[in-house]
Every structure is written in C-alpha cells, then in structure tokens.
Amino acid sequence: MNLDKKFSGYANPALHTQGLYIGGKWQAVGSIPVLDPSTGNTIAEVSDAGTSEAMRAVEAAEAAAADWRRTPARQRAEVLRRWFDLMTERAEELALLISLENGKALADARGEVAYAAEFFRWYAEEATRIPGEFRATPSGSHNILVDHEPIGISVLITPWNFPAAMATRKIAPALAAGCTVILKPASETPLTAYAMARIGEEAGVPAGVVNVLTTSKPGQITNTMLADSRVRKLSFTGSTGVGRTLLAEAAKTVVSCSMELGGNAPFIVFDDANLEAALEGAMVAKMRNAGEACTAANRFYVQSGIHDAFVAGLTERMAKLKIGAGYDPETQCGPMITPGAVEKIDRLVSEAKARGARITTGGKPVTEGGHFYPPTVLENVSHKADMCHAEIFGPVAPIIRFNHQKDVISMANDTEYGLAAYIYSEDLQRALSVGRKIETGMIGINRGLMSDPAAPFGGVKQSGLGREGGVTGILEFMEAKYFAVEF
Numbered sequence: 001m002n003l004d005k006k007f008s009g010y011a012n013p014a015l016h017t018q019g020l021y022i023g024g025k026w027q028a029v030g031s032i033p034v035l036d037p038s039t040g041n042t043i044a045e046v047s048d049a050g051t052s053e054a055m056r057a058v059e060a061a062e063a064a065a066a067d068w069r070r071t072p073a074r075q076r077a078e079v080l081r082r083w084f085d086l087m088t089e090r091a092e093e094l095a096l097l098i099s100l101e102n103g104k105a106l107a108d109a110r111g112e113v114a115y116a117a118e119f120f121r122w123y124a125e126e127a128t129r130i131p132g133e134f135r136a137t138p139s140g141s142h143n144i145l146v147d148h149e150p151i152g153i154s155v156l157i158t159p160w161n162f163p164a165a166m167a168t169r170k171i172a173p174a175l176a177a178g179c180t181v182i183l184k185p186a187s188e189t190p191l192t193a194y195a196m197a198r199i200g201e202e203a204g205v206p207a208g209v210v211n212v213l214t215t216s217k218p219g220q221i222t223n224t225m226l227a228d229s230r231v232r233k234l235s236f237t238g239s240t241g242v243g244r245t246l247l248a249e250a251a252k253t254v255v256s257c258s259m260e261l262g263g264n265a266p267f268i269v270f271d272d273a274n275l276e277a278a279l280e281g282a283m284v285a286k287m288r289n290a291g292e293a294c295t296a297a298n299r300f301y302v303q304s305g306i307h308d309a310f311v312a313g314l315t316e317r318m319a320k321l322k323i324g325a326g327y328d329p330e331t332q333c334g335p336m337i338t339p340g341a342v343e344k345i346d347r348l349v350s351e352a353k354a355r356g357a358r359i360t361t362g363g364k365p366v367t368e369g370g371h372f373y374p375p376t377v378l379e380n381v382s383h384k385a386d387m388c389h390a391e392i393f394g395p396v397a398p399i400i401r402f403n404h405q406k407d408v409i410s411m412a413n414d415t416e417y418g419l420a421a422y423i424y425s426e427d428l429q430r431a432l433s434v435g436r437k438i439e440t441g442m443i444g445i446n447r448g449l450m451s452d453p454a455a456p457f458g459g460v461k462q463s464g465l466g467r468e469g470g471v472t473g474i475l476e477f478m479e480a481k482y483f484a485v486e487f
C-alpha cells in the first residue's frame, strides 16, 4: 500500500504538527511522538505544552470571550453549520487520519466522522433555541424571569478512543452556548484535534474561541488552569479514575464539572429474543472500535433457552473478522491502542479461564506486528471473573448463562459503573420493565448502537455526571440566572 499517497490533504499527519493552537496562532514547543498502533512506528511529533502555554491559552480564551458571547446566536450557529459542512466535505481524509493514529477500522472511522460532524449541525440548530422562563410566583408576590448565560471559559479533556466525536460533543454545545474553550486531546490521538481546529478556523471560528493544547503533563497543566478563577467549566471524557482525580481538583475552586466516564455495559438476551437481531446487535455493541468504546457490551447474559444458539452464532461471526491496520480497507478489527491494552486483555482472559471459562474463538494475543488481540468469545464465564467488573476495552465477549429475570437484573447492576445496557426481547413490555430496573443512563432495546447527537448521552453511578448531546447538552455550558421582577 502506498501510504504517502493515501495520507494526503487533511489525512497527512505533517499538516497537523505546526504546534499548539492558541489565540488563532500555531506555536511549536517541545515534542510528543504520535504512533501508528498497527505498526508501533512514529508517524508525527506534536507540541508539548507546559504551564506557561496553558496560561496563554486561558488568556486567549479570555480575550475572545466577551465578543463571542455577544455574537448573536444566529451568527454563532452559522459558524457551527459551516464547520459541519467542511468536516463532511473532508470526511474521507479525516477518517483516514483517525484510522492512522487510533487504529480503528476505516468503516468505524467513517462512522465516527459522520457522528462527530453531526454535533456541529445539531448545536447550530440548538444555538438559536436556548430556553428561558417567565412566570408569576405562586404567591403572586413578584415575577420570575430565568435567563441562561454562557458559563465561561471551558476546559475540555478528551480520550483517544473517539478523537473527533468526543471533541465535537463538547466544542459544539460550548460554542453554541457562547463559551470559549481550551481543548486538551489525548496524547495518543492529537492529530485529529488539530485537524479539526484547522477546519474550524476555515469555518470562521474567531481567534481564541477554540484553543488546542497537547501535553505530556496533563495533570500539571489542567490543575494550573483549574486554579485560575477565569476558568468556570471542566468537561471531561475518560476513565473513572482520572475523573475522580479531576473532580477533587475542581472542588478547590468550585469549578462546574461534566464527567463522561467508564462503562461496563451488560448485554442481556432473553429466550424470546429474535436470535439474528440479537447477534447482529451484539456484533455492533461489542465490535464497534474493536471493543474500545465506553458503551461497548462488556458482558453478555444469555437465557438458557437461547444460550447455545447465541454462543454458536457469535463465535461464527467473531471468527470471521479480519484483523489488520485500520486504514487497510479490508480490516474489520484494528489494533489495540497500546501494548499495555493487549496485556490487560490477556490478563483478564487468563483469569476468566482459570475460573472455568471456555474459549470458543480467539483467546491469544497476536504476536507479530502491532498491538493486536483477536476477536474472542468465552462461554461458561463466572460472574465473579475480573472481566465482568473491569472495562475490557477490547474485542472479547464473555458469555454468562442465566435462568431467571431477577438474577440477571441483579448481576447487571453489580458494578460501580452505570453508563449503558442492552436488552433483547420481543416482548417490549418486559424489555421496558427490566430497563427501568437497570441502573444505567442509557438502554438499547433490540438495538446495539445508541449514540446520537440528538439524544442525552451519559451515565449514572461512577460513569459520570451530566449529559452530552440532545436538547439539554447546551445547558452544561450555561448558568441559569434568576431575576426577581416587580411590576
């Protein structure tokens, strides 16, 4: 494959290595290598911000803040809409870039670009519909007027598994609300963030409204920014562990936090499910991004009557998937993000085997090339196995047999996480009533994919605080202001 020719235009890593993006200018400082996870080779070097660059980003966001919040909503919306159009025009180049630095299969990367761009279109529409309220008090003493104001400078921190969508899911509502932002993407996948900043510039985003910092010292620069009283919002997507640390740090200056954290989604198949639909949904819920998704089905609970057919069907489908570099159009399962990710998956599989699980396909790391783990199915998995309680974040499907509805509800809820769950049953009343008892923020019913910019995405328990997307997502970047009005 001629890689140089393939990675041209926006897909060219060299285009996105001009430095940090602060106040509409590119500034090169230090260097962090970016690797191709399918080979382990370095594909680019991006800048490495320290605390002084972080403070310059806060200054830039502050300098742009007053004009941006005064910019009429319709004008802000038009900038977001142009950003959507330009991203859509360059979808194929962006998908290649995502595949290159993240490793995901091109089909997944294309899906991510479309999903990511949609946040700009959705919030272009929502920018002009920011809600307010006016009513008399019950006692008739005065009138209540509620306005929503932009919350202020927002620090946005994103993970590597959806380098475009996790950024746009924050940037779009923040800008629609009238906030200026500082984006800190994951160090494994910074090129997509810089590519999007470049497209935003072309779409007419004024200097300083969006700033992008890459760094090898995320704790240090984030703490510095949070300590500055001009920073009023932290919107974080990543692991629950880092989320807890950041909540504690934000508490020092009482900064408003939105947290999109880890997940451990149960995928429940009842005897009365449509087998083909359940298998199709299982493949989407498990294998999107090769299992590296917060909403990925982490454990499959399958009722006895359909269990054997489900195990056979899933094994057959998983065994057929082609492993390879994400940007190879034939690939259906790309590499894991790091060697450490493969080691973790391997440890979880070994531990489940030691507890009596049987592997029906896969089960051993691929030893040649980059960091690959093959699509794997395990049956007879103990609910006590570590993989039922930790995020697997890989292409591994543990299957647990169950008999009674009450048992599966109790196993599904036996986790600190509460992001997503999937239920397959042809009895909608049963699916909804079980869904009500499952402690998650999102439930897929007879469907393996739930993400949609128009829907509120988020979790309960230790999967997070707040919601992104939907009609309420914009309010995460606004403060309600109440006027008590006498007239």
Ligand code: NAP
Binding pocket: 157, 158, 159, 160, 161, 162, 166, 184, 185, 186, 187, 188, 215, 216, 218, 219, 220, 222, 237, 238, 239, 240, 242, 243, 245, 246, 259, 260, 261, 262, 263, 293, 294, 295, 391, 419, 458, 459, 463, 464
């Ligand atoms: P992570 O290790 O928590 O990192 C996420 C981001 O936080 C990265 O940009 C990282 O920077 C930064 N970071 C790390 N330590 C920090 C600190 N002390 N202060 C400030 N920032 C810090 O998570 P990940 O491995 O990238 O992503 C996978 C996790 O994200 C999984 O748990 C997954 O479930 C979760 N996730 C959740 C959602 C959701 O919507 N709920 C969506 C996607 C992913 P560096 O890259 O430089 O370390």
